[in-house]
Every structure is written in C-alpha cells, then in structure tokens.
Amino acid sequence: MSLLASTVNDLRRSNVGPANDKHSATVHPEARHNRTSGPVIYKDVRASLPHPDLTSHPPSTLPTMRSPWFLAAVASLVVAEDGLAGWLRYAPIPSAECYHKRLPSAIVTLNSTVGSPVHTAGKELAQGIEGIFGKNLKLVATSDKAGSEPTVTVGTVAAFIDKNSGAKFPDLIEDGFHLNNERGALYGTFHYLSLLARGNASDFTLTSNPDAPIRWTNEWNNMADGGTHGSVERGYGGKSIFFWDGKIRDDLTRAGQYARLLASLGINAAVVNNVNANASTLTPANMDGLARIADVFRPYGVQLGLSLNFASPQVLGELDTFDPLDAKVVKWWHGITDELYKRIPDMAGYLVKANSEGQPGPMTYNRTLADGANLFARALKPHGGIILFRAFVYDHRTLNQTLDWKADRANAAVNYFDHLDGQFEPNVAIQIKHGPIDFQVREPVSPLFAHLVKTPSVVELQVSQEYFGQQAHLVYIAPMWKEVLDFDLRVDGKPSVVSDIVSGRRFGRKLGGYAGVSNVGTNTTWLGSHLAMSNLYAFGRLAWNPKQTSEGMLKEWIQLTFGHDQKVIDVITKMSMQSWPAYENYSGNLGLQTLTDLLLGHFGPNPGTSDGNPWGCWTRADEDSIGMDRTVWNGTGFAGQYPAEVAARYERIETTPDNLLLWFHHVPYTHRLKSGKTVIQHFYDAHYDGSAVAQTFVPQWQSLKGHIDDERYEHMLFRLKFQAGHSLVWRDSINQFYFNKSSIPDEAGRVGNHPYRIEAEDMELDGYQSYRVSPFETASKFHCVVTSSNSTQGTASTTLSKIETGTYDLAVNYYDMALGNSTWEAYLDDKLVGRWHGDFEYHVGRASSPYIDGQTATRITFKGVSIRKGSKLKLVGKPDGKEPAPIDYVSILPEGIAD
Numbered sequence: 029m030s031l032l033a034s035t036v037n038d039l040r041r042s043n044v045g046p047a048n049d050k051h052s053a054t055v056h057p058e059a060r061h062n063r064t065s066g067p068v069i070y071k072d073v074r075a076s077l078p079h080p081d082l083t084s085h086p087p088s089t090l091p092t093m094r095s096p097w098f099l100a101a102v103a104s105l106v107v108a109e110d111g112l113a114g115w116l117r118y119a120p121i122p123s124a125e126c127y128h129k130r131l132p133s134a135i136v137t138l139n140s141t142v143g144s145p146v147h148t149a150g151k152e153l154a155q156g157i158e159g160i161f162g163k164n165l166k167l168v169a170t171s172d173k174a175g176s177e178p179t180v181t182v183g184t185v186a187a188f189i190d191k192n193s194g195a196k197f198p199d200l201i202e203d204g205f206h207l208n209n210e211r212g213a214l215y216g217t218f219h220y221l222s223l224l225a226r227g228n229a230s231d232f233t234l235t236s237n238p239d240a241p242i243r244w245t246n247e248w249n250n251m252a253d254g255g256t257h258g259s260v261e262r263g264y265g266g267k268s269i270f271f272w273d274g275k276i277r278d279d280l281t282r283a284g285q286y287a288r289l290l291a292s293l294g295i296n297a298a299v300v301n302n303v304n305a306n307a308s309t310l311t312p313a314n315m316d317g318l319a320r321i322a323d324v325f326r327p328y329g330v331q332l333g334l335s336l337n338f339a340s341p342q343v344l345g346e347l348d349t350f351d352p353l354d355a356k357v358v359k360w361w362h363g364i365t366d367e368l369y370k371r372i373p374d375m376a377g378y379l380v381k382a383n384s385e386g387q388p389g390p391m392t393y394n395r396t397l398a399d400g401a402n403l404f405a406r407a408l409k410p411h412g413g414i415i416l417f418r419a420f421v422y423d424h425r426t427l428n429q430t431l432d433w434k435a436d437r438a439n440a441a442v443n444y445f446d447h448l449d450g451q452f453e454p455n456v457a458i459q460i461k462h463g464p465i466d467f468q469v470r471e472p473v474s475p476l477f478a479h480l481v482k483t484p485s486v487v488e489l490q491v492s493q494e495y496f497g498q499q500a501h502l503v504y505i506a507p508m509w510k511e512v513l514d515f516d517l518r519v520d521g522k523p524s525v526v527s528d529i530v531s532g533r534r535f536g537r538k539l540g541g542y543a544g545v546s547n548v549g550t551n552t553t554w555l556g557s558h559l560a561m562s563n564l565y566a567f568g569r570l571a572w573n574p575k576q577t578s579e580g581m582l583k584e585w586i587q588l589t590f591g592h593d594q595k596v597i598d599v600i601t602k603m604s605m606q607s608w609p610a611y612e613n614y615s616g617n618l619g620l621q622t623l624t625d626l627l628l629g630h631f632g633p634n635p636g637t638s639d640g641n642p643w644g645c646w647t648r649a650d651e652d653s654i655g656m657d658r659t660v661w662n663g664t665g666f667a668g669q670y671p672a673e674v675a676a677r678y679e680r681i682e683t684t685p686d687n688l689l690l691w692f693h694h695v696p697y698t699h700r701l702k703s704g705k706t707v708i709q710h711f712y713d714a715h716y717d718g719s720a721v722a723q724t725f726v727p728q729w730q731s732l733k734g735h736i737d738d739e740r741y742e743h744m745l746f747r748l749k750f751q752a753g754h755s756l757v758w759r760d761s762i763n764q765f766y767f768n769k770s771s772i773p774d775e776a777g778r779v780g781n782h783p784y785r786i787e788a789e790d791m792e793l794d795g796y797q798s799y800r801v802s803p804f805e806t807a808s809k810f811h812c813v814v815t816s817s818n819s820t821q822g823t824a825s826t827t828l829s830k831i832e833t834g835t836y837d838l839a840v841n842y843y844d845m846a847l848g849n850s851t852w853e854a855y856l857d858d859k860l861v862g863r864w865h866g867d868f869e870y871h872v873g874r875a876s877s878p879y880i881d882g883q884t885a886t887r888i889t890f891k892g893v894s895i896r897k898g899s900k901l902k903l904v905g906k907p908d909g910k911e912p913a914p915i916d917y918v919s920i921l922p923e924g925i926a927d
C-alpha cells in the first residue's frame with residue numbers, strides 16, 4: 029500500500045502559485061474506480077487501512093456515538109490534559125484494536141532525510157496510528173525493507189513515480205495533497221489522521237487543494253521590549269515562544285510544536301515578530317537566531333516571515349535616511365535580505381506596517397506606499413520571497429472629530445491605496461484587515477477588496493481576541509469571519525465574494541490569501557484558554573477552504589480536542605455558536621463597534637473613550653442622537669467607497685441592515701429599527717439578552733463535569749464564571765452610560781434599578797470609605813468603597829432585614845486591579861461564606877489596569893447560600909500593595925436572577 033503526496037520541492041516558490049477552483053476535499057473518480065484508498069493512499073494494496081470517510085456516518089464497524097458501549101469507552105479516556113497537543117492528541121478511538129489486522133506494519137517514507145516534511149509526515153503517521161489505534165508501525169526507507177509486511181508509503185509524486193512508473197494522479201496545485209510538494213504529503217497525512225481520529229472510515233481517495241497560496245499567521249511578538257521580557261502585543265496566552273530579552277530564545281521546543289499545529293491546518297508561513305517591528309531584529313546575532321527558528325519550522329513545511337521596521341537603515345544601519353528611493357537605502361535592504369536568505373534559504377518573505385500608528389514609512393519622504401512596498405519586493409525577488417504590505421495605514425494625528433463632520437478613519441485605506449493599484453511589483457500582496465477600522469465586534473467588509481483589481485490582496489483576521497474579551501470571554505469568531513468571506517462586493521455588478529477576491533480567482537491573480545493574527549504564547553493552552561483554540565483551528569481551516577461552515581469546523585475541532593462524547597460535542601457547539609452574538613449584544617451592537625476602553629487595554633467597557641480623541645473609532649453620541657454618518661449625501665462619504673450596488677444599500681437607512689445601522693447612519697435614540705424597537709430600547713434589551721446568554725455558559729459547561737478531564741473542565745469553568753460576571757459589568761456600564769446621555773428610561777424599568785443590590789457605600793463602613801469611580805458607569809450608583817489610606821483592613825456590614833429567609837446566590841462585585849492582590853472575605857452572622865483574592869491577572873492573560881474601572885470590575889458568586897431574614901452580612905477587605913480591596917456592591921439573588 030502506498031501513501032503519497034507529490035512533487036515541486038522548491039518551498040521558496042511555493043507561495044506564488046495559481047489558486048485553483050478545486051479547493052475542497054474531493055473524491056478522485058479514477059482513484060475510486062481503481063479502488064485506491066485513503067486520502068493520500070495509493071496502489072499496491074497489500075493491506076488496507078481503515079479509510080477515511082467524508083460523510084458524517086460512522087463506519088459500520090464502529091459503534092454509534094450514542095451507544096452505552098461507546099460512552100463507557102469515553103469515560104475511560106477522561107485523563108488530565110493541559111492543551112499543549114491542541115487538536116493533535118491522537119486519542120484512542122473506540123474499538124481501535126479491531127483495526128489492527130487491517131493496519132499496515134510499516135511506513136515507507138520516500139524521503140528519509142531527517143527534517144524533511146515527508147520524513148516528518150512518516151513520523152507523524154506512526155505517532156498518530158499508535159495513539160489512535162494503539163499499533164506501532166516501523167519507519168523504513170523502501171518497501172523492500174518491509175519484507176512481506178503490508179506497508180503505507182509517504183512521499184512526493186516524483187519520488188513515487190520514480191519507483192512506480194505509470195502511476196496517475198489527480199490535478200492539484202501547490203500544497204494540495206494527493207499530489208504536490210513535500211508539504212502536501214505532510215498536509216495529507218495530517219488530514220488523514222484527523223479523519224481517523226474522528227472515527228471516520230470508508231473506501232475512497234481524497235484529494236484536496238488549498239483555496240489560496242498565502243496562508244500565514246502573524247505573531248505580534250516583541251523582539252526588544254524594554255525589559256518586559258518576551259511580551260506579545262495583544263497576546264493573552266503568556267510570553268513569546270520565540271523571543272526573550274531582545275534575543276531569540278535558546279530553547280525553541282515550543283516553536284517547533286507550534287509549527288506542527290500550524291502544519292496540521294495547512295498554514296505555510298508564520299511571521300514571528302510584531303508588525304510594530306524593532307530594527308534590532310536584523311542584527312547579525314538575531315538573524316542567526318531567526319535561522320534557528322526557521323530550522324525548527326522547516327520539518328513542518330512552515331516558512332519563516334519577518335516584520336520590518338521601515339526606518340531600519342537609519343536606526344540600525346546608521347544611514348542618514350530611510351527614503352525608499354535613496355540608492356544607499358536600496359543597497360542596505362538588498363544586503364540585509366541577502367544576509368537573511370544566506371541563513372534561511374526558504375524564508376517566506378516580509379510583512380510591513382508603514383505610516384500607521386506612529387510607525388515610519390515611505391510617506392515620511394513624500395514617497396508613495398507603492399515605492400515603499402516595491403523596495404522590499406525587489407530585494408526579495410531573486411530569492412523567491414514575497415512581501416505582504418499592510419493596508420492598515422492611517423494617521424491618527426490628523427483626525428479631528430470635533431471640527432470635521434466628514435473626517436473618518438474608515439476612509440483611509442481606500443484613499444491611500446486606490447490609485448496605487450497596478451503600481452506594485454508582482455510579489456507584493458496588500459494585507460487588508462477584514463473591516464475598515466480594526467477587528468471590531470461588527471464592521472462591514474473593507475471596501476478596499478473591491479478596489480485592488482491588479483494587485484493581490486490578503487485578508488487579515490485576528491485570532492487573538494483583542495476586542496473580543498481577550499480569551500477571558502468565550503467568543504467563537506468563525507461565524508463572523510464567514511460573513512466577511514462570503515460577502516459579495518458586486519464589483520462591476522458581478523459576483524465578487526471576498527474569498528474569491530483574496531484567492532485570486534475573481535480578478536485572475538496568482539497571489540493572495542489569508543493572514544491570521546494569532547499571538548500564541550508559552551501557556552500550555554497556547555492562546556490562554558482551551559476553548560479559544562477553536563478560533564485558531566477555524567482560521568487555518570478557512571484559509572484552506574473558506575466554504576466550510578462555522579459549525580462544521582467547530583464540531584471537527586471539538587471531536588479532536590475533547591473526544592467523541594456526543595454530549596460534549598453538543599454542549600460546546602451550542603455555547604460556541606451562541607458566543608459571538610451574545611458578546612456583540614453586551615459589548616456594542618447596531619454597528620457601534622466594541623465599546624471598550626480604547627485608550628487602555630481594549631478589554632472592559634468604556635464607551636466614553638470612543639469619542640473625543642483622534643483614534644477615529646467614533647460614535648458621535650450626544651444627548652439626542654448617535655452613530656457615524658458615513659453616507660455620501662451628508663456624511664463622510666465612506667458608503668460611496670463600495671461598488672454601486674453595495675454603496676446604494678448602505679447609503680439609505682431603509683436598506684442598511686440594523687446590525688450596521690450606526691456604523692453608517694447618525695440617528696436619534698428614538699429612531700425605530702426594522703424590529704419596531706427604538707435604538708435606545710434595543711441597546712437596553714440587547715445588553716440584557718447578551719449577558720443573559722453568558723450566564724447560561726456556566727451551567728452548560730457544568731453539565732460536562734465527568735465527560736471531560738477535570739483539568740480542562742476547571743480551567744474553563746473559572747473563565748466562564750468570570751465571563752458571566754463581566755458580561756453584567758458590560759451590560760450595566762453601557763446601559764448606564766446611554767441612559768445618562770439620552771435620559772430615556774428603559775421601558776422594562778431595569779436600567780438603573782437593581783432591587784437585589786446593596787451598594788457597598790451604603791453599608792456600615794469601618795476602615796473603608798466611599799470612592800467616586802471614573803468612568804462613572806463602571807460602578808453601580810457610580811461609587812464603590814476602598815480601604816482608607818492607613819487601614820490594613822476594611823469592613824462593610826449590613827443587616828439583611830428586607831429579605832425573606834431562604835436560599836440565594838450571593839454575588840459580590842469588586843475590582844481586581846493590577847496593583848496588588850487584595851483579599852476579601854464574606855461572612856453571614858460571622859460565619860465565613862467565602863474568601864477570594866485579587867489575583868485574576870495571574871490566571872488570565874487579559875489586559876489589566878491599575879484603575880478602578882470596567883477592565884478591573886468583576887464579580888464572584890456563591891451559589892445556594894442559606895440566608896435568614898435579619899442576618900448580618902459582613903464583607904472584609906484586606907488591601908495589598910496599592911490595591912485598596914475595592915467593593916462595588918452585593919447582590920442577594922433568588923435563583924435564576926442576574927442582577
């Protein structure tokens with residue numbers, strides 16, 4: 029039996045290849061006719077592997093997922109897991125031993141060079157089959173070495189044909205599997221193992237091509253970070269796996285493990301340093317270190333990419349300029365590029381952020397962005413590298429909201445790039461964030477995709493949840509990405525779906541694809557939360573095939589990550605699919621974007637920071653009205669940047685979908701939506717609805733106790749409880765803010781009325797004092813209590829005379845600042861109910877804050893507490909460092925109420 033993928037061994041050229049319509053996994057008819065088998069399995073059937081099945085039906089030899097036998101098997105699989113293996117756990121499948129006789133005994137790898145992707149594929153196959161089926165397969169270089177034993181072969185088409193003349197293969201493109209390069213062999217192997225791990229088996233051959241040639245991650249790891257050691261910008265999963273203290277880490281084990289995960293998704297390059305790049309990345313010592321990273325990537329076919337600081341010739345090279353048209357500068361970059369390729373012959377290329385958010389760029393010298401991009405393109409060309417030049421160009425210093433009704437950051441990308449189409453070298457692709465602003469919870473698709481016809485484009489998606497709760501909130505982002513990729517821009521009145529534009533198909537371009545800002549870290553969960561990994565998985569799967577469904581990818585990921593227990597699949601699917609709509613509802617709906625603290629951390633609520641500054645995420649909210657008027661007739665003109673059909677839709681309120689209403693239009697709070705609700709009532713209701721869904725995540729997850737290992741169960745339970753509490757902080761802050769602005773009461777009487785709460789500042793205080801919080805809306809009744817400056821302890825007490833004796837949930841809202849680890853205790857009649865610490869920042873990588881605000885506001889809930897009418901409630905806070913044990917309020921809640 030033979031397992032194969034195919035030729036074209038020049039990895040350096042592999043990013044530049046034709047995209048192919050045959051992107052999806054297909055059955056090759058000829059292969060089926062020939063009874064060849066498996067995704068990458070071919071000919072010489074001396075044994076037959078259990079074959080993968082693309083349908084969802086389990087094979088007849090496997091028990092059905094719901095059978096008691098199966099559940100018993102699942103229970104035995106529940107062992108502690110730290111997440112390091114991601115979805116590549118190769119957990120045993122039920123009845124694995126039934127397959128042993130049908131499995132081969134040896135793996136023939138047609139390239140036995142250690143470190144080649146084909147060799148890696150062979151090793152991976154052995155590891156996978158051992159894990160899934162419990163059978164050890166030996167690795168041999170030729171089938172002769174296997175004697176009469178049945179074999180499976182991994183190799184390139186060229187190598188296979190060499191040994192089996194006359195063999196035929198389906199049409200594939202770069203990286204596709206069944207055919208293609210060494211990487212294709214690896215991809216095919218991973219795909220095959222994924223099918224086996226999910227218990228799929230049947231007889232046919234699988235062929236799959238990637239939708240687009242560029243499938244990169246971007247890792248915003250800081251090379252030199254002012255002593256903070258291995259920081260990752262907008263990374264919430266620990267420290268850099270690449271850098272430490274301005275150098276490349278000595279131990280790159282995690283970098284290799286990461287490459288394995290990426291390869292399993294078909295990701296072919298990772299840009300390892302932050303787009304806010306440091307020139308010191310290019311010192312000879314660091315270039316040597318980068319070559320070591322490339323070495324650990326190479327066995328997995330993952331190429332290394334580098335972000336560049338445009339001013340490097342001046343900062344590092346000591347030239348008196350970094351003008352891209354200056355001959356000295358050109359020579360300097362060519363020299364650096366040659367040096368890099370000497371060390372890393374298969375380097376993927378560069379990524380450049382220029383003239384944006386304070387970064388230097390060609391416009392500093394009055395040169396165009398094309399002049400800047402082409403400088404690098406020409407240096408890379410002899411080496412086969414490509415440059416991704418970011419469209420995220422805007423000058424926050426010149427945006428003035430107060431004086432200019434027509435000012436709009438969203439206009440920037442098209443304004444900067446439209447007239448440059450056609451002026452870029454062929455190895456330049458423009459990397460465009462999916463929306464015109466910045467990874468917000470809801471944005472329309474960037475119109476720039478419709479403007480670049482001759483120039484390849486890459487869509488930039490953010491896996492790291494910068495504006496999506498930073499991995500402390502469960503938000504499965506794939507449904508949003510799907511909306512972006514499936515959006516039809518109707519260029520020239522013809523179908524122009526975003527995924528067809530970036531693949532190159534729509535405008536007949538060779539280059540294009542996907543960039544995912546991943547920002548993994550040293551945490552064993554990679555992203556800081558087990559469930560957040562579904563986003564990395566979905567990004568990779570969409571980059572390979574954007575036609576997959578969000579739910580389909582999710583279910584695949586759950587099975588690979590948590591096993592086959594149907595209950596686990598159902599619950600995690602439900603929670604994940606609910607999560608983006610819920611988060612949008614409680615963070616910023618109707619197209620207002622994520623109403624987070626834009627000036628600090630991007631985590632908690634602070635709607636006031638959207639306006640009145642030059643960062644351009646404006647809402648233009650006043651006492652009467654809200655929203656950005658982006659119409660052509662009266663606003664910033666942004667709507668007119670879309671092709672005619674789409675522009676017409678967004679120009680008019682009547683045809684703009686409600687979920688983008690305030691992105692495109694400025695309307696009174698009393699404006700009626702298509703639902704019949706007013707804007708303000710929709711705000712109130714959506715925040716209540718969204719946070720109510722977040723409350724259900726805790727019991728949903730708790731229903732999985734015993735169905736998954738305790739380690740991952742507890743890890744997620746902690747985060748989901750936090751999310752439930754923080755979603756209430758979001759709800760109340762945003763509602764309070766707009767109620768205060770508009771003075772329009774909530775028809776349901778909820779906003780500002782909290783019958784179950786006892787404000788801490790209204791309690792009897794000893795060692796605590798009342799404190800007015802800013803921003804005001806992030807505290808109930810605008811105040812909390814903090815320990816007085818010379819107190820070592822504060823108490824806040826009250827008699828519960830108004831409640832009836834019974835069982836309640838007792839919730840305490842407090843602030844966990846970055847300034848210390850205060851301790852709090854709650855007592856009822858001097859009996860301890862619970863003790864907790866302000867150490868959230870040690871457990872969760874979300875951006876912290878030194879302030880009492882929406883970033884630090886949080887809640888702890890004690891469920892099912894027996895309380896007697898007239899009981900004495902006492903809260904004790906012990907400050908630590910500069911954290912004054914702040915408490916906002918207590919809620920005594922009948923079951924099912926979240927107040």
Ligand code: GCV
Binds near residue numbers: 261303
């Ligand atoms: C790397 C946003 C983020 C920045 C990021 C920037 C970018 O502004 O907050 O952290 O910088 O986007 O994408 O360049």
